[in-house]
Amino acid sequence: MASASQDKIPANSPELTPIASSETLGWQSLLAEEYRQPPGGSDIPESWDGHLIALCLAPRPHRIHQVVGDRRYTGLYGKGDISITPANIPAFYQAEGDDHYFNVQIPAQFLQTVAQSAAELDSERLDLTTEFRVRDPQLEQILLLLRAELHKGDGWVGQLYVESLANVLAVNLLREYSTAKPRVALYEGGLGDCKILQISDYIQAHLDQSIKLADLAEVAGMSPFHFSRLFKQSMGISPHQYLLQQRVEQAKQLLKTSKLAIADVALQCGFSSQSHFSKHFRSATGMTPGAYRKR
Template structure:
């Protein structure tokens, strides 16, 4: 179920099935200590959760975020106080003022005044999926910002809020497109891009390796550039070359040579094409270079290999 209904003396409160929550003191708790006025939990927008809160001020104890949190004051103003590694800080938060936290620890904050905010919680795995290939060979980490303004983010959050307030009449796809636009803006403008070593002990995922193999097989007759292979794997050339050898056991260049020689051997056994034509078909237009390379890799010249296997 998307939500539960809690009966009180005068009203019915809809309790969302999911809440924007944090970890602190060994327990998991809702970031804002009261029910949201609006929640997108029932909409099942993929990758993010939106809440609207209106309340008096409150204090948030020291905690850690397992996801990315963006929030914005809608109207009125309040005083925000927070602690960081560099001491205490404070700011007056008025309409349109945003705060942003990546998946990291937070030393706590106090909100004094009329708390009237939109909260946008973004799943870090969803951001990783959205940015795949857009920051090749890197991992996107969102930097912390306690008080700033960005008209683009303000507009997008208000569109999501208004859509939710009207019951999401435009449908799930529209909400997800707007939410993904928020996510990509955060990635492009408010991230720290770090080198990314892929999971599994620094190996390229199997699905990406297969794409690279398919690309190589389709282009054996052409010049194959490292940048083309890296782009196929959605990685930077540096990290692709490094992790390809870890994953396969040879460098990309060595692997391409192996596949070209294997293809040449197959054609020598099963066709009547000339040595020159076979060399061209596996990417070596210079017959002398092809013969030298083939002898080095196989131990005999191409014509001797054909004679032994005909």
């Protein structure tokens, strides 16, 4: 459904500009982009060193021609259909109708790291299978959540959530579309009280900074994938939700006990801007920061 390298588009196809791209949002685990494309084609003659997952968003089915390595496919794609192009394989794609799709590019190194830490899989033998027009509700839901986060453009606020989704996406790909099926270890019992307190202390000490899932997992001494699962099991909410909750609680205190401007409160609590702060604060409390301060 898309090229994994826009500078490889042939001369007879116009260069595409994404509707939205995570390139400016600081996402490190993957690159997410959304495109609308008129009929035409693109290719990846030298291939790309990451894995490409494309979700069709077009409301009306249209015919697509695809070549990935030595595999070919011609048929209809409709909303919800997914294609997977493994890393380091030349590919070509051509749509006969107007196309609308969401691309996620996962660096091969990131998938290897998840394979080693969460899936007990030898990353040296890791490869994904080429897939055309897959229907996978779980994979589609993860991609739609990433798309929603892309359009929010929340910067620091959304990074932890995106990293969690990236890990879930990677494990899903390893479990369902890897040439070597991994054994994903299951841990029971959640995090111990000591680790919960360590995580809480770390978050409080770094609220004004960008807190990554890998940072919290390192404090807990485990992989990001396992940390996310055990944290939610212990706390009842995801690390991203907990972090956002703590940012809002800190903001409440500053609004009531300081004379800081609302923009400064936003920055001290780790929000990327006053508008992002106001949006999340209102979602959590039902009122704007200004209204809360005047109560």
